[in-house]
Amino acid sequence: MIIIVSLGLLAIILVINLFYNRRTKDLEERNKELMVLTAENTKAYEQLRNTSNLLIEANRKLKELDIIKDDFVSIASHELRTPMTAIRSYAWMVLHRSNVPLPDNVEKYLVRISISTERMINLVNDMLNISRIESGRIEIKPEPVDLISLGKDIVDEVYYSKSTAKNIKFILLEEKLPKIFADPEKLRQVFLNILGNALKFSSNGGKITISFFTDGRTIETRIKDEGPGLAREDLGRLFKKFGRLDNSYTSVATSGGTGLGLYISKNLIELMKGRIWATSEGLGKGSTFTFALPVASPEVIKHADQYFVKAKGEAKSLEPAAIVV
């Protein structure tokens, strides 16, 4: 009897043992798998940390490069302007201080040297401005601005410096307007650029009309010329970098334009939470450039901080806008 019970117990123990052995093997196997996984995880984590460190380092290097690029652009443009100033100065000297009368063709050549040098200087200035805008070095400090008096100042400036030769008539339609909320320096730059373009594309004896329109929330400044006008399909291209239209005037070479002015203007207006666009009734029918900026209403003044733009790093001012006839 006892033997039977013992055998039975033994059998049970053997079965249990067998069972446990298998479990243990299973567990050992899973343990092994887990250890492999852990090792892989650790490896992956380490790789991630390395990548992360590499990225931090790359980012730091990029920032450094950005500063070097900025300095480089700044110094290169300064170095470029020195010889260009010398070329322009000596051409001026021959044109204005010559002790012998110049033959007509020599005078023409010198005028072309002067215009081309002027163009290069404008190009350097515009490229500097773009570099500052694109790297966020421009700050916007808006304040209430009287558009009419600013408009008059700019017309005076353009009129006396540039337009007498072409006998262009400026008309500024005055009306009672609320002030707008904009950065005066940037607004001036845009105004000068648009008015300068209107002047450039006007033929002798032409008329440029500046008018204003307000719906109470924004004021639109409209600058209309009687120049060659714009084709509908070209309207969108105007505000792109080097978006100058070849068919809009006959000789690029006689214009001191850079093809960057409207791109800069668009960027500045948008930084001031405004909009800028062009319309034309078609080729030969003149064009109108309009920029809309917010009225300095109590509501806008209350949220004035939303209209300020801080510069990334050291804030830089704009190089002067080119006005070319």
Place this chain on the structure above:
Amino acid sequence: MNKKILIVEDDQFLREFYQELLTGEGYTVDMAEEGEIALSKIQNNPYDLVLLDIMLPKKDGVQILNDLKAKGPKTPNVIIVVLTNLEQDLMIKKCFDLGAEGYLIKSALNPDQVLTEIKSYLNRA
């Protein structure tokens, strides 16, 4: 009557250009092509006006203004006008703080405009 002007400019062509331009207007013109000579000339000669470049060998325009502020020029009321192609708000402010009376950008002005500016500074004195 015959006003004395010092031109401080390291670019030879520009230096000689301004010299010719101003001599042509009847001014007595002296020149310096680097900062140390410029400073000693300003300290030893009675100029009415100095046209001062910023980027110069040996001693830059800002250091010259600094030294002049500390030690003083030969003529106490000499007019210092910065004439440069460097155009940065900070630099302009610094120069005015250090006693410069004008800041002209070479590439932004034609020679006629430079002359007009110089005449107006001299008439103010």
